[in-house]
Amino acid sequence: MKTITVSFLLNGKKTSVTSLPNRTLLDVLREDLGLTGAKDACGGEGECGACTVIMNGNPVNSCMIFIGQIEGTQITTIEGLMEKGEFHRLQKSFVEAGAVQCGFCTPGAILTAKTLLDNNPHPTDHEIREGLSGNLCRCTGYNKMIDAIHLAEQGGLDD
Amino acid sequence: MTDRFLTVGKSLHRKDAWDKTTGKALYTADIPIENLRVGMIVRSPHHYARILDIDKKQSLEIPGVLAVLMSDDIPGDKVFGPLIPDQPSLARDVVRHLGEPVVLIIAETKRAAQEAANQIQVSYEPLGAVFDPVQAAREDAPQLHQDGNVITALNIKDGDIEKGFQDADHILDDTYTLPRIHPGYMEPETSLAVWGEDQTITVWVSSQHPFTDQRFIAAALDLPVENVRVKSGVIGGAFGGKEDSSLSILAALGAWAIKGAVRLVNTRRESFIAHPKRHPAQIHYKLGAMSDGTFTALKAEVHMDTGAYASYGPAVAAILTETLAGAYRIPNVQVESFVVYTNSPLSGAMRGFGSPQSHFAVESMVDSMAEEIGMDPVQIRRANILKVGEKMFTGVTLNETANALPICLDKAQEIMDRFRAVEVSPGKKAGVGMALAAQSMGLGANVPDDSTHRLEWAPDGKVLIHLGAPDLGQGLAMAVEQITAEALGLPYSQVESLPLDTLDRPNGNVTCASRMTYMAGNALIDASEKLIQDLLAHAGEILEVPAKMLVYKEGQIIKEDGKKLPVVEFLGRLAEKSITLTSESTFSFPYPEETTPQGLPIGMPHVLYCFGAQVARVEVDPDLGTVEVTHFAAIHDVGKVISQSGVEGQIEGGVATGLGYALYETMLRKDDQWVDSFTEYLLPTSKDLPTHYESIILEIPEASGPYGAKGIGEIPLVPTAPAVANAVKNAVGVRVKKLPITPERVLGFID
Numbered sequence: 062m063k064t065i066t067v068s069f070l071l072n073g074k075k076t077s078v079t080s081l082p083n084r085t086l087l088d089v090l091r092e093d094l095g096l097t098g099a100k101d102a103c104g105g106e107g108e109c110g111a112c113t114v115i116m117n118g119n120p121v122n123s124c125m126i127f128i129g130q131i132e133g134t135q136i137t138t139i140e141g142l143m144e145k146g147e148f149h150r151l152q153k154s155f156v157e158a159g160a161v162q163c164g165f166c167t168p169g170a171i172l173t174a175k176t177l178l179d180n181n182p183h184p185t186d187h188e189i190r191e192g193l194s195g196n197l198c199r200c201t202g203y204n205k206m207i208d209a210i211h212l213a214e215q216g217g218l219d220d
Numbered sequence: 221m222t223d224r225f226l227t228v229g230k231s232l233h234r235k236d237a238w239d240k241t242t243g244k245a246l247y248t249a250d251i252p253i254e255n256l257r258v259g260m261i262v263r264s265p266h267h268y269a270r271i272l273d274i275d276k277k278q279s280l281e282i283p284g285v286l287a288v289l290m291s292d293d294i295p296g297d298k299v300f301g302p303l304i305p306d307q308p309s310l311a312r313d314v315v316r317h318l319g320e321p322v323v324l325i326i327a328e329t330k331r332a333a334q335e336a337a338n339q340i341q342v343s344y345e346p347l348g349a350v351f352d353p354v355q356a357a358r359e360d361a362p363q364l365h366q367d368g369n370v371i372t373a374l375n376i377k378d379g380d381i382e383k384g385f386q387d388a389d390h391i392l393d394d395t396y397t398l399p400r401i402h403p404g405y406m407e408p409e410t411s412l413a414v415w416g417e418d419q420t421i422t423v424w425v426s427s428q429h430p431f432t433d434q435r436f437i438a439a440a441l442d443l444p445v446e447n448v449r450v451k452s453g454v455i456g457g458a459f460g461g462k463e464d465s466s467l468s469i470l471a472a473l474g475a476w477a478i479k480g481a482v483r484l485v486n487t488r489r490e491s492f493i494a495h496p497k498r499h500p501a502q503i504h505y506k507l508g509a510m511s512d513g514t515f516t517a518l519k520a521e522v523h524m525d526t527g528a529y530a531s532y533g534p535a536v537a538a539i540l541t542e543t544l545a546g547a548y549r550i551p552n553v554q555v556e557s558f559v560v561y562t563n564s565p566l567s568g569a570m571r572g573f574g575s576p577q578s579h580f581a582v583e584s585m586v587d588s589m590a591e592e593i594g595m596d597p598v599q600i601r602r603a604n605i606l607k608v609g610e611k612m613f614t615g616v617t618l619n620e621t622a623n624a625l626p627i628c629l630d631k632a633q634e635i636m637d638r639f640r641a642v643e644v645s646p647g648k649k650a651g652v653g654m655a656l657a658a659q660s661m662g663l664g665a666n667v668p669d670d671s672t673h674r675l676e677w678a679p680d681g682k683v684l685i686h687l688g689a690p691d692l693g694q695g696l697a698m699a700v701e702q703i704t705a706e707a708l709g710l711p712y713s714q715v716e717s718l719p720l721d722t723l724d725r726p727n728g729n730v731t732c733a734s735r736m737t738y739m740a741g742n743a744l745i746d747a748s749e750k751l752i753q754d755l756l757a758h759a760g761e762i763l764e765v766p767a768k769m770l771v772y773k774e775g776q777i778i779k780e781d782g783k784k785l786p787v788v789e790f791l792g793r794l795a796e797k798s799i800t801l802t803s804e805s806t807f808s809f810p811y812p813e814e815t816t817p818q819g820l821p822i823g824m825p826h827v828l829y830c831f832g833a834q835v836a837r838v839e840v841d842p843d844l845g846t847v848e849v850t851h852f853a854a855i856h857d858v859g860k861v862i863s864q865s866g867v868e869g870q871i872e873g874g875v876a877t878g879l880g881y882a883l884y885e886t887m888l889r890k891d892d893q894w895v896d897s898f899t900e901y902l903l904p905t906s907k908d909l910p911t912h913y914e915s916i917i918l919e920i921p922e923a924s925g926p927y928g929a930k931g932i933g934e935i936p937l938v939p940t941a942p943a944v945a946n947a948v949k950n951a952v953g954v955r956v957k958k959l960p961i962t963p964e965r966v967l968g969f970i971d
Contacts, residue, residue: 097250098243102406104488108898139243152241159865163693164240165406165456193906202876203906
């Protein structure tokens with residue numbers, strides 16, 4: 062099998078990767094680029110959301126994206142969410158609300174929540190539950206994640 | 221009343237949460253290592269078969285393949301097991317379940333490992349498998365192990381069972397069936413092993429007890445225990461499932477074989493078929509009651525499917541059996557429980573450890589009995605709950621925390637009335653149900669349970685906790701930091717716990733059984749007192765005054781004249797003399813002679829209990845049979861809240877897992893294969909959980925607990941499924957006796 066080279070914007074930086082084409086974005090992030098914030102919890106089947114990254118503004122399961130599909134895209138991983146050394150308001154609100162337990166689903170859940178708020182700055186509980194439903198969590202029962210997302214959308218976080 | 225606590229009881233930020241929100245937290249699968257090699261396990265495609273031959277020649281010829289290992293290649297112990305050493309690290313002669321490890325491949329790349337796995341030739345002679353524990357317990361069933369299939373047979377009696385049923389005006393008899401459940405931690409099992417110099421090895425694990433991994437690895441590699449260093453990665457959830465060795469033996473074997481670094485990570489499919497699950501059980505339950513509702517007799521027979529190897533099966537049976545009467549006074553009891561080997565995947569420890577199974581039976585049956593007699597569900601419970609000083613059928617006397625039981629019922633009654641008043645959605649039928657629970661803490665009598673932890677007062681004034689037991693993700697570290705900060709009168713920010721490392725950390729024992737905050741908390745309060753005494757002794761020497769003239773308070777030493785000196789000054793002076801202040805303390809789980817009945821099998825009884833009640837409101841579609849839990853309330857006594865957000869998180873997450881047990885989850889065998897992915901095995905999502913949710917936290921101090929705390933890790937999922945089943949019965953009149961409560965069962969199409 063021949064390798065391919067793809068170029069894309071990763072966390073705001075031009076990046077190019079040479080890889081066999083049958084590998085996924087998740088493999089490349091974790092194995093080639095050392096970005097291990099995206100997790101594999103379901104065995105690369107697109108069922109758990111733990112590998113969620115933002116691709117062109119949308120949350121995607123990076124385990125379902127083959128490397129050939131990322132040419133020219135903009136990708137944000139959890140490692141790229143802080144800006145100028147400042148935590149994103151969702152990172153703060155997840156900590157503040159006690160929404161982080163084991164943390165394995167946290168990066169994916171925060172990135173999903175970011176796209177949710179980008180598209181709908183003040184979601185209802187129902188909209189949050191719909192939006193988060195692709196991100197499995199066994200620890201929290203989701204209540205505190207929903208609280209965290211409200212906390213972020215309503216402001217009022219301590220700095 | 222003003223809160224006398226500085227730190228305990230508050231909602232604080234977890235210190236590990238920041239790294240978890242930025243992707244910096246390193247789970248074992250994330251740890252970067254030079255020259256890392258990939259491990260891959262070739263697993264049995266059969267439920268039960270004899271291994272005739274393994275031909276590894278072709279696989280060894282594949283470029284990049286470094287080792288192809290079989291049972292014979294293991295230099296030391298070839299089997300392991302937490303209670304009974306019956307589980308081969310790699311199968312030898314026979315495979316007893318689908319997915320059993322047979323060959324371990326180590327290669328330079330995943331691709332090479334996969335190719336080698338494809339090339340391995342294993343010849344099997346399939347044997348007739350048995351999956352039903354009742355069938356497997358018969359003598360004519362295939363015998364999977366040398367000593368037969370029944371590994372545990374408990375027969376616990378109290379009172380006079382015949383007389384008990386003679387005294388009864390009503391007798392009900394039912395069979396309840398519980399499914400196989402995946403613990404469902406998001407982080408699959410993983411281990412990373414690095415071979416070092418001088419016959420040493422370092423292994424990172426995702427484990428509830430790294431010291432057990434250390435012992436197993438040393439035995440398998442025939443190394444002295446001190447040559448094996450085990451470190452804890454950040455753990456992505458465990459829920460009991462990581463009490464069993466999670467790939468650490470095989471990762472270590474691989475590293476030993478190539479004298480290099482090897483990581484093994486289970487895929488989710490491997491996690492499903494090859495790592496322990498919650499025990500499926502069949503519970504035959506017969507209850508007698510007088511017409512005023514007083515229970516007179518209980519006879520139960522339990523068959524538990526522990527799968528191909530024992531894992532924690534016998535210990536799970538103890539708690540399942542001990543909690544079969546729930547929180548009720550039943551004077552005449554006979555309970556027989558059998559733990560049986562089958563060709564199913566292993567069953568072992570999972571959050572609740574037997575009591576979710578027992579409570580589904582007892583709490584469903586109590587509602588049935590209430591209906592039979594014509595009593596209210598809360599009223600019948602009120603008539604039978606154990607009071608302080610009364611004995612469970614195991615002979616265990618309940619302490620004053622049993623005062624939680626009537627309060628739980630009062631609260632449940634209020635909530636049920638409120639939930640009943642909620643308007644019903646068009647086309648739906650609504651119902652409200654409740655269940656009560658008693659969940660044990662601890663490993664059981666006569667099981668050694670010492671937990672050691674250490675404190676270090678660093679020269680910069682920070683107190684470091686050398687925690688001897690891992691935080692599984694639930695927030696143990698935060699809880700013990702709050703306790704230690706409280707005990708030393710220091711700000712929470714000044715206390716920090718360190719990750720587990722068997723090299724130089726004390727052994728705190730396994731994090732499980734709703735007891736590690738209790739154990740470590742008690743040890744660290746004692747260690748804090750020792751640390752203060754040591755500090756005062758040194759300060760006395762430095763100040764040239766007797767230590768007893770000095771008082772420690774909140775980071776300062778107060779002299780007799782009232783002058784306050786910051787502790788950091790003394791720590792600095794001591795550091796100059798190369799003195800570091802440390803203290804260590806061991807807490808042993810108490811089994812007081814006067815309240816611990818003797819003569820029961822080892823590991824029985826459990827003497828300390830947590831109590832709670834839950835209320836569910838459901839709406840059932842009478843045409844489709846679908847059940848929606850619209851409202852839910854969880855009432856739990858925690859003794860004393862250590863961490864407010866931590867306790868809430870445990871309850872909310874436990875309820876979610878309980879609702880999965882009630883409505884969705886079951887690891888079925890379909891077309892002779894096990895359900896092995898989240899596509900078919902449905903964990904609850906954010907859309908599936910009740911939109912109206914409340915936690916009611918009670919605080920009835922436990923005299924033996926740190927600041928009065930007891931456990932909250934397990935009980936939140938224990939009463940959930942029967943509360944939902946009772947609500948469904950209330951809504952549509954159908955008593956579902958087999959979990960999960962699927963639409964087909966609600967409509968009566970199956971079972």
